[in-house]
Amino acid sequence: xxxxxxxxxxxxxxxxxxxxxxxxxxxxxxxxxxxxxxxxxxxxxxxxxxxxxxxxxxxxxxxxxxxxxxxxxxxxxxxxxxxxxxxxxxxxxxxxxxxxxxxxxxxxxxxxxxxxxxxxxxxxxxxxxxxxxxxxxxxxxxxxxxxxxxxxxxxxxxxxxxxxxxxxxxxxxxxxxxxxxxxxxxxxxxxxxxxxxxxxxxxxxxxxxxxxxxxxxx
Amino acid sequence: xxxxxxxxxxxxxxxxxxxxxxxxxxxxxxxxxxxxxxxxxxxxxxxxxxxxxxxxxxxxxxxxxxxxxxxxxxxxxxxxxxxxxxxxxxxxxxxxxxxxxxxxxxxxxxxxxxxxxxxxxxxxxxxxxxxxxxxxxxxxxxxxxxxxxxxxxxxxxxxxxxxxxxxxxxxxxxxxxxxxxxxxxxxxxxxxxxxxxxxxxxxxxxxxxxxxxxxxxx
Numbered sequence: 001x002x003x004x005x006x007x008x009x010x011x012x013x014x015x016x017x018x019x020x021x022x023x024x025x026x027x028x029x030x031x032x033x034x035x036x037x038x039x040x041x042x043x044x045x046x047x048x049x050x051x052x053x054x055x056x057x058x059x060x061x062x063x064x065x066x067x068x069x070x071x072x073x074x075x076x077x078x079x080x081x082x083x084x085x086x087x088x089x090x091x092x093x094x095x096x097x098x099x100x101x102x103x104x105x106x107x108x109x110x111x112x113x114x115x116x117x118x119x120x121x122x123x124x125x126x127x128x129x130x131x132x133x134x135x136x137x138x139x140x141x142x143x144x145x146x147x148x149x150x151x152x153x154x155x156x157x158x159x160x161x162x163x164x165x166x167x168x169x170x171x172x173x174x175x176x177x178x179x180x181x182x183x184x185x186x187x188x189x190x191x192x193x194x195x196x197x198x199x200x201x202x203x204x205x206x207x208x209x210x211x212x213x214x215x216x217x218x
Numbered sequence: 219x220x221x222x223x224x225x226x227x228x229x230x231x232x233x234x235x236x237x238x239x240x241x242x243x244x245x246x247x248x249x250x251x252x253x254x255x256x257x258x259x260x261x262x263x264x265x266x267x268x269x270x271x272x273x274x275x276x277x278x279x280x281x282x283x284x285x286x287x288x289x290x291x292x293x294x295x296x297x298x299x300x301x302x303x304x305x306x307x308x309x310x311x312x313x314x315x316x317x318x319x320x321x322x323x324x325x326x327x328x329x330x331x332x333x334x335x336x337x338x339x340x341x342x343x344x345x346x347x348x349x350x351x352x353x354x355x356x357x358x359x360x361x362x363x364x365x366x367x368x369x370x371x372x373x374x375x376x377x378x379x380x381x382x383x384x385x386x387x388x389x390x391x392x393x394x395x396x397x398x399x400x401x402x403x404x405x406x407x408x409x410x411x412x413x414x415x416x417x418x419x420x421x422x423x424x425x426x427x428x429x430x431x432x433x434x435x436x
Contacts, residue, residue, distance in 0.1 A: 106329050110411070148434040153415075182418040190414035193328070197371075197408040200400040201433060213431040215419060216366040 004029050004057035006076050007067035008037040011093060014137035015065055016041065020048045022171050029057025031079065058084035063091065063164065070096035070115040070192075071108055074122060086125040089161045091168070092116045092188070093132040093140070095195050104199040107192065116155070116188035129156035129165045130188035134198065135212050143173045143212070150214040151178045155187035180215070222247050222275035224294050225285035226255040229311060232355035233283055234259065238266045240389050247275025249297065276302035281309065281382065288314035288333040288410075289326055292340060304343040307379045309386070310334045310406070311350040311358070313413050322417040325410060334373070334406035345379035347372060348406035349387065352416065353430050361391045361430070368432040369396045373405035398433070 005016040006029040019026045027050040028038045038051030051057075058064050058080040068076040073094045077085065096115045097105040109115060116130040131154045132140045139146065152174050156162045162181060169179050182190065205211055223234040224247040237244045245268040246256045256269030269275075276282050276298040286294040291312045295303065314333045315323040327333060334348040349372040350358045357364065370392050374380045384397050400408065423429055 111324050111328050111414075146434045146436055148432075150434040153418075155418075180419070180422065182422060187418045190418040193411045194415045196329075197412045200371075200373075200405045200408040201398070204398065204400060205435070209436050211433050211435040214366075214434045215429055216364045216368040216432045217423070217429040218364055218427055 001025070001063055002061045003027075004061035004064045004080075005067055006054055006057060006064060006080065007069075008035060008041070009067065009069070011137045011140075012065075012067035013041060014141055015067055015093070016049070017045060018141035018172060020045045024048065026050070027052055027057040027060055029054040029076075029080065031076070054080040055084055058088075061088070063089045063168075066090055066092045066094050066119070068094060070094040071098065073115055073119065077119060077123065082123060082125075085123055087127070089127045089129060089158075089164055090119065090123075091132070091165055092119060092128055092130050095133050095192055097195065104196065104203065107195065110189065110193050112189070114186075114188040114192045116185055116192070120157070120185055127156070127158040127161035128185055129154060129158070129161050130185065130191055131155075131165055131169065134191055134194050136210055139210050139212055141172050143175075145210060146212055148214060149175075149178060150212040151180050152212075153180045153182050153187075153191055155182045155185050155191060157185050178214075219243070219281055220279045221245075222279035222282045222298075223285055224272055224275060224282060224298065225287075226253060226259070227285065227287070229355045229358075230283075230285035231259060232359055233285055233311070234267070235263060236359035236390060238263045242266065244268070245270055245275040245278055247272040247294075247298065249294070272298040273302055276306075279306070281307045281386075284308060284310045284312050284337070286312060288312040289316065291333055291337065295337060295341065300341060300343075303341055305345070307345045307347060307376075307382055308337065308341075309350070309383055310337060310346055310348050313351050313410055315413065322414065322421065325413065328407065328411050330407070332404075332406040332410045334410070335403055338375070338403055345374070345376040346403055347374035347376070347379050347383045348403065348409055349373075349383055352409055352412050354428055357428050357430055359390050361393075363428060364430055366432060367393075367396060368430040369398050370430075371398045371400050371405075371409055373400045373403050373409060375403050396432075
């Protein structure tokens with residue numbers, strides 16, 4: 001698949017690298033065409049990898065991964081351009097974390113709204129799927145590194161888009177029975193509001209020790 | 219221990235019943251002394267059980283469990299009376315769920331504050347510990363009913379109060395390694411903000427099938 005990864009941070013790099021290793025044609029998008037982080041990544045990642053502006057990346061891709069911070073996602077998507085997004089699947093892995101008052105961050109939007117819903121309202125023709133935002137980037141692309149069954153969630157209004165995303169998650173190693181479809185995109189509120197607890201657990205973990213949650217039932 | 223359980227709903231009943239079965243002297247508190255739900259419970263639960271007003275219950279107890287809905291907890295504690303609460307441990311299991319706009323509920327407070335912190339600010343002499351609010355009442359008092367390792371969290375500013383609560387949790391069957399102390403009471407925000415995701419998972423579970431989350435690490 002032709003995939004744009006918007007964002008040149010750790011999450012963007014991890015996802016873009018994994019997608020290339022799986023044989024996808026990936027363009028890493030950043031604010032400015034010629035961004036050294038994107039260009040350097042593309043050089044090292046081989047012939048399936050490219051770099052460009054948000055608009056370049058979205059324009060040439062079928063699926064767009066929003067790996068920008070939630071606080072700047074709307075600005076990034078505006079630069080990508082509605083015409084480059086329309087009708088496409090947007091996998092939103094962002095979190096609306098506000099670090100301006102220190103650590104742990106609060107959320108810039110929550111409870112009755114979410115970044116994912118804000119994106120969907122702004123771009124009604126985009127097929128937004130929220131997923132992967134509940135885990136660290138290394139876990140997103142390699143769930144098998146954790147010792148036990150654990151779960152990933154999805155939310156979105158477009159069932160076919162969720163099926164496509166589920167397929168990508170399975171390419172990453174997620175097991176179908178542990179890919180939990182929580183329903184419509186309003187469930188993205190719940191996925192983004194998980195972050196405060198994730199952060200508190202993270203603060204108690206040995207440094208660098210990755211984790212996730214598994215649902216344990218009767 | 220002499221324990222007050224404030225609240226006569228399902229959570230209050232479940233906790234009060236379990237505490238009596240463990241040999242604690244429990245007074246179920248409700249808005250009005252002589253509340254039929256409290257009286258009936260006390261009659262059936264035997265000699266260790268009593269019922270009374272919020273004030274009666276708190277006044278005769280060393281540890282107070284807030285099992286009222288988060289939306290009315292401050293009113294209930296005002297009726298209990300500061301003098302009956304001062305210096306005591308308050309185990310807050312409440313959630314600030316607002317059902318006025320339908321299901322799933324939103325939260326009445328979150329992100330930069332929590333019910334638990336509101337209680338602590340209102341009663342600085344009370345030793346507030348947040349715990350158990352992340353699971354259904356039947357799981358609170360019987361974690362072994364789930365098939366696998368899973369976790370319960372605690373937050374609070376008073377280490378000795380958390381030790382006492384941890385002891386109670388262990389009496390309920392929680393395993394020390396899975397009782398996760400997340401630090402100061404500001405972590406209660408994270409525990410209350412877990413509820414939206416709990417509710418979405420709940421909506422996908424087969425009816426009546428209890429669940430919790432377990433932390434899975436590398």
